[in-house]
Amino acid sequence: MVEVRTHGRRSPARQLRAYARPKLTGFAGRRFAAILAGLTVVAAGVVSFSFVPAGDSVADFDASFIEDARTGSQSNDAVILVTDSVLQPLDLRVLAEPPEVEPEDVETYDPGEVERLVNALIHDDVRRNAVEAYRRLQGHPEAKRRLERALHSYDRQQRQLAAMLIWPLGEAPTAPLIEVSVEGLHADGLPFDRETNSYSDGIDNAKSFFLRLRDYPSEARAALRRVIDSRDPQQRFLSAVLLACHGDAQYAWRATSVLLQHLEDNEIHGDGILAAHALYKFGAPARAFLERARHSADAQARTLLDRVLAGPDATTRRRQDDRLFFRKLENYDFVNFERRQYAAPPRRS
Secondary structure, eight states: OOOOOOOOOOOHHHHHHHSSOSSSOHHHHHHHHHHHHHHHHHHHHHHHHHHOOOOOOOHHHHHHHHOOOOOHOOOSSSEESSSSSOOEEEEEEHHOOOOOOOOOOOOOOOOOHHHHHHHSOOHHHTTTTHHHHHHHHTTTTGGHHHHHHHHHHHOOOHHHHHHHHHGGGGGOOOHHHHHHHHTSSSOOOEEEEETTTGGGOOOHHHHHHHHHHOOOOOHHHHHHHHTOSSSSSSHHHHHHHHHHHHGGGHHHHHEEEEEETTSSSSSTHHHHHHHHHHHHOOOOOHHHHHHGGGSSHHHHHHHHHHHHHHHHOHHHHHTTOOHHHHGGGSOOOOOTTTOOOBBOOOOOO
């Protein structure tokens, strides 16, 4: 038996010609090709007349074979067998299927373990147990119902870490999740490691919630309005940025007055450019307030206000390269009123 294997979408006829193509050059190659072609034709003719099934004619077989050769095989993987029967393309797609890969074992927690881990999120005197529980609960939808109950906890740290675990599960935020997230804009120092005097492993509830709330203007509007006059300067500033980016015209004066303070030169890194971006995104509702404020602002604030009021020029619009106008919120240096200095994350073994 002679096997001729096809590759890709070549037809049986092309594969047969490829097999018969001389591998030698010159006279020897032409002689070898002629002998092989003659033997193939003779064998096919003898087999066709000897083994055509009853009721079928040689003409019928030849026509079907020519049609197969013209249109190409429907299978990507076939074998043409030249044996003591007619030429047949055999479908080997089943054999060509990749072997099944065993799914990785994903650890799931029973209700008792979920309860233990969620309780470990509470602020206590056990060092790092909340952070370890937080890490273990990440990406576990079976814990979602228990985490939602933790949003109503008396313990602020448990509420905050529970909210951070719920957001990535991908469902639309509930009212309690919005409320806890707006609460988390506060400079609350969670979670803080007293022994190293640093924030644990880069967990930043304020930054995480700030970016999440950006995408839910209607759901977050009422809660953000309630904290626009917060005594905490970080919560007040971040809520004003979000209301401005959401275009909340009803609170234009209050949000603008908060943001204008941060255009001036101060010791807070990055607040001026972020405030200017928010005022630009605010658009028409803030424009009258900005024009009046320009006369009493310091040099830095006047420069930023002039840029906001003028808007991007044609070149800047084409290039989309000016961070005041076109940068995404997640690409700004996050305005950090706590001056966080994160501990290095643990090394992976």
